[in-house]
Amino acid sequence: MLELLAVLIDGVTYAAWLFIVAAGLTLVYGVMRILNLAHGSLYAIGAYAAASALGLYVAKGFAPWGMYPLLVVCAVVAGIVAGLAVERGVLRFMYGRDPVVMLVVTYAVLLILEDVIKLVWGVDAYTAYQPYQLLGRVQAGPLSFATYDLALVGVAALVAAALWWVLERTRRGKLLRVVIHDTEAASALGIDVRRTYIVTFAAGATLGAAAGALTAPAVSVAPGLGVEVIVVAFAVVVIGGLGSVAGAAAGALLVGLARAAAVHYAPEVELFMIYGVMCLVLALRPEGLFARPPPRKI
Amino acid sequence: MADRTTLGFIVAAVALAAAGPFLPKWLAYLIAVSAALALVVSGVVVLMRAGLVSFGQGLYFCLGGYAIGIGGRYLGLTDAIGLLGLGVVVSVAVAAVLGLLLARYREIFFAMFTMAFSMILYGLISKSQALGSTDGFNIAPATLAGVRPAAEAAQLWIYWLCVALAAACGAVLNLYLRSGLGYGGDAVRGNEIRVEYLGVSAHRLVYVKYLIAAALGSLGGGLTALISGHVGPDMAYWTTSGEFVFVALLGGTSNIAAAYLAAFLFELIKTYAFEYAPYTWQMALGIVLLVIILFLPSGLWSLAARRRA
Numbered sequence: 001m002l003e004l005l006a007v008l009i010d011g012v013t014y015a016a017w018l019f020i021v022a023a024g025l026t027l028v029y030g031v032m033r034i035l036n037l038a039h040g041s042l043y044a045i046g047a048y049a050a051a052s053a054l055g056l057y058v059a060k061g062f063a064p065w066g067m068y069p070l071l072v073v074c075a076v077v078a079g080i081v082a083g084l085a086v087e088r089g090v091l092r093f094m095y096g097r098d099p100v101v102m103l104v105v106t107y108a109v110l111l112i113l114e115d116v117i118k119l120v121w122g123v124d125a126y127t128a129y130q131p132y133q134l135l136g137r138v139q140a141g142p143l144s145f146a147t148y149d150l151a152l153v154g155v156a157a158l159v160a161a162a163l164w165w166v167l168e169r170t171r172r173g174k175l176l177r178v179v180i181h182d183t184e185a186a187s188a189l190g191i192d193v194r195r196t197y198i199v200t201f202a203a204g205a206t207l208g209a210a211a212g213a214l215t216a217p218a219v220s221v222a223p224g225l226g227v228e229v230i231v232v233a234f235a236v237v238v239i240g241g242l243g244s245v246a247g248a249a250a251g252a253l254l255v256g257l258a259r260a261a262a263v264h265y266a267p268e269v270e271l272f273m274i275y276g277v278m279c280l281v282l283a284l285r286p287e288g289l290f291a292r293p294p295p296r297k298i
Numbered sequence: 299m300a301d302r303t304t305l306g307f308i309v310a311a312v313a314l315a316a317a318g319p320f321l322p323k324w325l326a327y328l329i330a331v332s333a334a335l336a337l338v339v340s341g342v343v344v345l346m347r348a349g350l351v352s353f354g355q356g357l358y359f360c361l362g363g364y365a366i367g368i369g370g371r372y373l374g375l376t377d378a379i380g381l382l383g384l385g386v387v388v389s390v391a392v393a394a395v396l397g398l399l400l401a402r403y404r405e406i407f408f409a410m411f412t413m414a415f416s417m418i419l420y421g422l423i424s425k426s427q428a429l430g431s432t433d434g435f436n437i438a439p440a441t442l443a444g445v446r447p448a449a450e451a452a453q454l455w456i457y458w459l460c461v462a463l464a465a466a467c468g469a470v471l472n473l474y475l476r477s478g479l480g481y482g483g484d485a486v487r488g489n490e491i492r493v494e495y496l497g498v499s500a501h502r503l504v505y506v507k508y509l510i511a512a513a514l515g516s517l518g519g520g521l522t523a524l525i526s527g528h529v530g531p532d533m534a535y536w537t538t539s540g541e542f543v544f545v546a547l548l549g550g551t552s553n554i555a556a557a558y559l560a561a562f563l564f565e566l567i568k569t570y571a572f573e574y575a576p577y578t579w580q581m582a583l584g585i586v587l588l589v590i591i592l593f594l595p596s597g598l599w600s601l602a603a604r605r606r607a
Contacts, residue, residue: 035406035410090588093592094591094592097591098405099405099406100349100351100405100406100409101591103351103406103409104351104543104547104587104591105587105588105591107353107540107543107587108583108584108585108587108588108591109584110584111540111580111581111583111584111587112580112581112584112585114580114581115577115578115579115580115581115584116581118577119577119578123577227536227537231413231414231417231536234410234413234414235414238407238410268425271418271421271422271425272418272421275414275415275417275418278414279399283399286402
């Protein structure tokens with residue numbers, strides 16, 4: 001029973017992290033039909049920005065509670081700057097190409113960003129464990145969890161709620177859904193598709209950077225951080241159905257719980273759980289849980 | 299035989315083989331490595347002709363390499379040809395299973411699923427202590443036709459093996475791509491449903507191409523392992539597969555020979571870039587890739603083709 005509780009809590013905290021990473025990926029795909037391989041690099045940029053800013057902040061000896069708003073500010077600034085640079089600098093010249101060509105384009109962006117990260121932050125690892133440590137741990141009987149990880153669940157829920165509210169309850173979200181549904185009709189109706197793309201990509205990049213910034217206190221930030229993330233994030237997104245935010249949440253929960261169960265009961269298969277769940281879901285529903293199959297065009 | 303590309307492969311192979319003993323060591327090494335790379339890339343090109351981008355050829359590249367290592371270490375198999383054969387058999391067997399799933403998918407789904415499968419192998423090997431975990435292991439020197447050549451002669455043997463295999467595969471692939479089956483790939487890329495209306499199974503066409511690419515990837519990986527004497531899980535990491543895609547796009551897909559020239563160019567530049575610009579090498583690759591996609595979508599080969607026209 002106790003172990004079950006541990007699996008549940010581990011699974012949900014891992015799912016929270018997965019959702020924040022995957023939400024940006026699926027949002028950008030849903031609107032722009034671009035599967036952004038460089039999403040992992042944006043994640044890494046967020047992590048580096050947060051880790052180096054926290055390092056400065058702590059060294060100056062400012063009030064410790066200020067570290068949390070600083071994390072958020074870092075994520076937003078890094079995400080918007082990097083996102084705009086990628087969209088304005090590269091992607092806008094490529095719109096209208098095959099989705100698979102866009103995939104290669106984002107791969108090129110990933111290669112460039114990986115070296116930019118090395119040039120800006122060097123190849124040494126950064127650590128910024130203070131925000132993680134400050135929150136301490138929660139005791140639940142014999143089990144103990146890091147409060148920071150639990151707080152991440154709240155953040156993920158907040159992100160999910162905010163995305164839902166913007167997409168379903170605001171005028172801008174309604175316009176965005178029109179663009180998703182039919183780009184040509186949207187621009188014929190006077191919606192500025194170009195601007196929608198810019199805003200969407202910056203928002204997606206910010207979500208990626210936020211995931212990185214929030215992870216930075218829990219890990220050592222070193223080169224190669226972002227390259228791993230994209231494969232897992234893709235698995236999550238494809239389980240839920242590419243382009244669906246609700247799908248990303250469902251996928252994150254499935255993968256998170258499956259992985260936590262594997263870690264506790266059968267550690268040797270941990271790695272396969274993610275892909276195992278992905279293959280199982282796709283065998284039953286080839287388009288993912290929440291996406292509709294595309295119409296056949298002759 | 300009237301085909302210029304096939305003829306070119308034969309002439310180049312004979313010339314390179316004859317020149318082998320007189321080439322400086324670094325150049326012979328470079329040619330051997332490029333030949334191995336070109337084999338993998340030509341597999342990527344075969345898939346690309348059908349509109350499929352595989353970000354997971356590292357799976358077979360790695361299987362081919364580890365077949366050489368494991369065969370020599372645990373199975374007592376030392377013959378280079380036998381070991382390469384083992385790698386191809388294993389790879390094609392794996393591809394025959396994975397292909398059943400993958401042949402249903404196109405575009406980004408195909409790309410990302412191939413990537414996921416190669417990452418599974420990467421994880422498997424990284425966790426296996428017996429296989430040297432993330433460090434990999436050194437492979438035992440192979441024999442050729444029952445003879446164990448001396449260290450000096452071995453390099454020349456491997457060079458000849460690379461050149462011969464690469465040229466033979468190149469010539470056969472050229473004939474394949476100009477056969478009905480080969481053009482079937484272009485048709486699948488153009489319009490799959492019309493292919494089906496013509497009574498041809500697009501699914502089966504893609505499946506066969508996937509098997510061919512797997513065999514080529516495995517051969518390239520095996521040769522790379524023989525040349526370097528070392529195998530590691532990085533061979534299956536998805537960025538390795540990304541390099542194969544890069545080289546395929548650099549050359550272009552209109553002629554199989556483009557993959558060979560691009561592979562040589564890539565290895566040549568890589569040698570110098572690692573020395574002079576270790577921190578900006580990937581950035582340079584990324585920028586070149588963007589430039590090609592924007593201005594030269596049919597690769598470097600289209601420059602030559604344009605001049606002829």
